[in-house]
Amino acid sequence: MSTMEPFLMFQKGEAEEAMTFYTGLFADGEVLTLVHTPEGTVQQAVFTVAGQRVRCFDSPVPHAWDFTPGVSLFVTCDSREELEKLWAALSEGGTPMMPLDDYGFGPFGFTADRYGVSWQLALELPPEWR
Template sequence: MQKITTFLWYDGKAEEAAAFYTSLFDDSRIVSEQRYGEAGPGTPGSVMIVEFELAGQRFLALNGGPEFTFNEAMSLSVDCEDQDEVDRLWAALTEGGGEPGPCGWLKDRYGVSWQIVPRRLEELIADSDPARSQAAVKAMLGMGKIVVKEVEDAVAQAG
C-alpha cells in the first residue's frame, strides 16, 4: 500500500465518481467499499468509503455529506501522452455537468478539479530557449483545453 493516499470527500456520490473515474484510465479498479453501520452517521448499509485505483495510484472517496466541497486549490494532474488522450479525457470529464477552465484545467461533474496536460506542452515549456519557452506559456494561457499543435505553432513562430 502507498504511504500517502489522496482522500476525496463527496456528498453522496463517492461510489458513482469512483466508477466513472476507473472507467477512464487503464490500470484502474475499485479495490473495496466500506458501508455505514448502525453507528452512522450515514444511512446503514449505504457506501461510506470507496477505495479505488487510477492508473495504479490509490484513492479513497468518502460519502461525507454536504459540509465540504471541492475547489481549485487541489487538483488531479494527468500526464497525457498525446492530443487524442487530452481530447478523450477533456470530453469525458466535462460531460454531464463538468466545466472547462483555463490552461488545461477543468472541473468534473462532481466538482473535482483536473489538469489535463499533454506531455508535449511540458516539453515546450521546458525549452532551453527562453523565447520559445515563453511562447509556449503564452499560448497555453490563452487556451482552455490545451491544443498541442497550436502551442507548437506559437513556439515555431518564436524561433
C-alpha cells in the same frame, strides 16, 4: 514508511458513482476496496487511476465546504487521443476553467468535473516541470 493518498469527500452520496466513472476512464482503473454503510452510502473506498491510489467516501456529516480548484488531480496523458477523451468526459457537465488549448507549454486543460473534483490534463510536461 509513510504513504500519502488523495482523499475525496463527497457530500451528496456520489462517491461510488464518481469512483465508477473515474475507473472507467483510465485503462488501469480499478476499485480496490468498497465498504458500504448500512444505509448504502460509501463508508470507505480505494481505487486506482493513472497509477495513483485514491480514497473516497460519502461524508455522513454535512459541512460548509466542497471541492476547490486550489487542489486538483494532474494527469499527464500518453497521447493526444487520450487527452481529448479524458477532457471530453471530465468536462462534460462540469466547469472548464482553462479550455483544452496550447498555453505555451503544450496541450493542456483544467476543468472541474460534474462532481466538483478539479483535474489538470496535459499531453506532456516541459523538461523543467518533470
